[in-house]
Amino acid sequence: MAQALDEIKIGGLGSSRKRVEDDRFLRGKGNYIDDFKLPGMVHMEILRSPLAHARITSIDTSKAWQIPGVHMVLTGDMAAQHNLAWMPTLSYDTQAVLATDKVRFQGQEIACVVADDPYIAKDGCEAIVVEYEPLPPIVNPYQAVAEGAPIIRDDKEGQTDNICYRWEVGDREGTERAFAQADLVSKLELHYPRSHPSPIECCGSIADYNSATAKLTVYMTTQAPHIIRAAVAIVAELPEHMIRIISPDIGGGFGNKVPVYPGYVCSILCSILLTRPVKWIEDKTGNLISTHYARDIYYKGELALRKDGKILAVRFHCDSDNGAFFSDAQPTKFKLGLIHSAFAAYDIPFGYMTAQGTYTNKAPGGVAYRCSFRVTEAMFFQERAIQAAAYDLGMDQAAFRRLNLVKSHQFPFRTPYGFLLDSGQYEKCLDVALNAIDYDDFLREKEEARAQGRRLGIGISTMTEPLGAGNSREYDILGIKMFDAAELRVHPSGKAILKIGSKTQGQGHETTFAQIVTHELGIPAADILVQHGDTDNTPFGMGTYASRSTPVAGAATAMVARKVRAKARKLAAHLLEVSEEDVEWELGRFHVRGAPNNGVSIQECAMAAYGNMPDGMEPGLENNAYYDPPNMTWPFAAYIVTVEVDPETGVWDVLRMVAVDDCGVRINPMIVEGQIMGGMTEAYAMANMQFITYDAEGNCVGSNYMDYLLPTAWETPGFELHEVVTPSPHHPIGAKGVGECAAVGGPAAFVNAVMDAIDDTGVRNIDMPLIPDRVWEALKYRRDISGAPPVKSDAD
Amino acid sequence: MYPSRFHYEAPRTLDEALDLLQAYGDEAKVLAGGQSLIPLIKLRFAAPAAIIDINNISGLDYHEEDSDGSLYVGALCRHRTLERSPLLRSKHPTMSATAPLISDPMVRSRGTLVGSLCHADPQGDWASVMLALGGEIIARSTGGERVIPVSQFVVGPFQNALQPGEIAVRARVPAPRGTRSGTYLKLERRVGDFATVGLAVALETSGGTINRAGLALTGVGPSNIQCTAAEQALAGKTLNASTIDQAARLAAEAAQPKTDVRGSAEFKRHVVYTFVTRALSNPQARAA
Secondary structure (H helix, E strand, O other), X not given: OOOXXXXXXXXXXXXXXXXXXXXXXXXOOOOEHXXXXXXXOEEEEEEEOOOOOEEEEEEEOHHHHHOOXXXXXXXXXHHHHOOOOEEEOOXXXXXXXXXXXEEOOOOXXXXXXXXXXXXXXXXXXXXXXXXXXXXXXOOOHHHHHOOOOOOOOOOOOOOOXXXXXXXXXXXXXXXXXXXXXXXXXXXXXXXEOOEOOOOOOOOEEEEEEEXXXXXXEEEEOOOOHHHHHHHHHHHHOOOHHHEEEEOOEOOOOOOOOOOOXXXXXXXHHHHHHHOOOEEEEXXXXXXXXXXXXXXXXXXXXXXXXXXXXXXXXXXXXXXXXXXXXXXXXXXXXXXXEXXXXXXXXXXXXXXXXXXXXXXXXXXXXXXXXXXXXXXHHHHHHHHHHHHHHHHHHOOOXXXXXXXXXXXXXXXXXXXXXXXXXXXXXXXXXXXXXXXXHOHHHHHHHHHHHHHOOOEEEEEEEEEEOOEOOOXXXXXXXXXXXXXEEEEEEEOOOOOEEEEEOOOOOOOOHHHHXXXXXXXXXXXXXXXXXXXXXXXXXXXXXXXXXXXXXXXXXXXXXXXXXXXXXXXXXHHHHHHHXXXXXXXXXXXXXXXXXXXXXXXXXXXXXXXXXXXXXXXOOOOOOEEEEEEOOOOOEOOEEEEEEEEEEOOOOOOEEEEEEEEEEEOEOOOOHHHHXXXXXXXXXXXXXXXHOOOOEEOOOOOEEOOOXXXXXXXXXXXXXXXXXXXXXXOOOOOOOOEOOOOOHHHHHHHHHHHHHHHHHXXXXXXXXXXXXXXHHHHHHXXXXXXXXXXXXXXXXXXX | OOOOOXXXXXXXXXXXXXXXXXXXXXXXEEEOOOOOHHHHHHOOOOOOOEEXXXXXXXXXXXXXXXXXXXXXXXXXXXXXXXXXXXXXXXXXXXXXXXXHXXXXXXXXXXXXXXXXXXXXXXXXXXXXXXXXXXXXXXXEEOOEXXXXXXHHHEEEOOEEOOOOOOEEEEEEEOOOOOXXXXXXXXXXXXXXXXXXXXXXXXXXXXXXXXXXXXXXXXXXXXXXXXXXXXXXXXXXXXXXXXXXHHHHHHHHHHOOOOOEOOEOHHHHHHHHHHHHXXXXXXXXXXXX
């Protein structure tokens, strides 16, 4: 009998095979945008506004034009002649490409200079003289709606205030009735500070317009090349088939590289005007102050509670600070993304939420930083509110969660905000986490330490989140439904090329997507090349963000492999000289039913597809599949952190951090663990140090890595990882998204731990980041520390 | 990084460097480790007409004691060398505690102690350490050498006492009277951050009695602050709860913190008090 293939050995599902990408990355053989050099290429630099809000009275570019080596000085007025001074955003607003009338945030693009090299281009930017008439800046949502506030978006006809959207979801009346029944109402106000995805590689593009063929090729740092092609076609009014977007190796995205940025558009326009390749490489400050930020939402919420701990209803309001342009990259229907996925993990009968977005004189965005459309904020608010409610009830925070979590028998479970949870074992995850952290022992240790004047604390975060947008009924971007495609070609020798519409930025698609094919076809993963990131040579896809690649493109990959297998079955029947019904599949091989030794391998079927197909069969072994997911996948996580707070300095040290993730079937466990550790590091960063803030003049504080803090290996704590597996019932291989879970659920665990360490002080909240100064102040004065970290001065 | 255009000079000898410095006048900047100069020219906050790179000059990368027990640190001695120095570990506890807290490993591999003192950033750690130790800078010009106490060398934020044409060639730490102990405590938001509060403590004791106490603060004033009153209060005393508390209060009073993104003035003053208490209670204590 033929030896059955060992799926782990050939790199299939569950194999922790090493990332095939790493060989080239670690040897310096990757090709990032700045590695490309095209013949005749020139370099572009951007002049940015030093002011947050000002009317532009004049722009004098004459001195810049005089610098030897300068080829082009592009201003908003020149762009306007090509109808490109403004561009549409992914949220049906408009955004300035180059400012013509006003600057609306510090760092806004005003002009760009194209020159022989970047040094000259930078000199050119410095030689441009801009005169401004300063206007009062608005730096938070409350200033934005205050009486007499200047209208930031006076460019928009009919815009008479600074509100960019109002939105509500849920059952207002049912929720009100439930609140009337409550024994206790637990209220909390929170702010999730503005942060930045901050990939190490900044944004950049090389636009190469060929005037002879009229083809525009753009090398671009984009997580979503296909949707960008559609956007460029719309913005630049070019025919879509004459646009080719190439997204090469990307040095991190985290959502930052989803949108269309003015720099991309300027490089395209300059290339068209100069008819030569134009390279734009953003610098770190430009990236931090102008590209899409994340978070910056104020939450006011309340939970209706019964004495026994049952949550009867939830309602909350969010004020989002959207910056100067409403340019969130999110599905059309959802004005604050999927913020209404908050509290999804808990069985709460009624829910109602409202949200209002405001324009401010800050960088635009609201991009999902390692987050599925604002679920990071949703789950942070949820888990802070849950802990506060447990305290208000005088209940143990773990017991309160256990009482209210959705139970395993309740799936599929409809949340009060309309989501349908697919599956999970929430209590089991919580138990694994409590057991791992020795919960009861720690509570004793905490009491003993408290008696000696030491402050220990434990924080829990349990959450599920919707990953894998979307289904075409509800999810679209710019009217294009959110699906993904895959194309698989098996060559005569049985080696294969898989082409996908998603685009890795570190997730390891070239490794894991091959593993899905291996699982379906038995072709060793090493024999499968995964291609992506070139719109001329890959099928359509909505891109890689919001943890959607495995749920959607991964499903498309499984489905296309199954189509190929169906054809291989016909070939096998032909080779084995039996009817198709008498052919049985095992991994990598078909055999005759009842005669396992009489079989052909998938490789033999591949050869037959090119050399020995049955009469009437179309040659070749390839196919494509478009996958429209029936639902999101709902992974679950239980995170527990223990800390010690130094009351004299406000410094808090993480003692232990336990993570239990249930992301369904794990394709490559090593990569999953890497994702969780990376997300947890970002969670720690947000809780501990990472934020962008603005002073009263609208100056961005956080414009470089001295001020915008990324944690290093030195201060990042160690993580203890555990797993529970509940396969997604609707995903072809049972997988769920996982890329963001730890970044989404993690921050609350850290903050809850610090709050637990000071639970005897009456302090209800310290808003992130919990920098030592804020913790010390809360402890000393026994008061809440709320809101965005202010840029304080002695004048305050 | 795309700095403004500049002349780059790479002299092979100190004399050559001094001649170049003379020729360019105050249009030139000396480049040792580049810890601060490189970021400044990268952001175009500084645009010197010439950069005189002294890294090719031999004989400046050393740290050694002379027969009297004075420590000399050459202009090209990197933080990393000091971090790993057995000499510092055995005889210079304050410096040994400081070196690993300077910025991050990459910067420590390039940056120099003497360069840090010349840059005179009020948030620089080494100036506090040198103030606490009573250190000096030796400056050389074509006319010869002169010795400048660090307390007079740092004349203000980003201002040093070098004359045009002078290069700081080494720092000197005088030999202790008695046994040396001490530490450097630094509250930072993250590795590589400037100090929210830094404290250098250097004690010279004979049998429990303090012959000389050095206390200096980082990040809580327009320049590094020498806590003279606290030092005087400790001189001739032994360490006990009362002398420690008095010194901590005097040091907190000497601080001139400003409220900024790293914290309120009140918070920083309290951390000074806490740090002095902790450092004097356990002079081997390491960073928070």
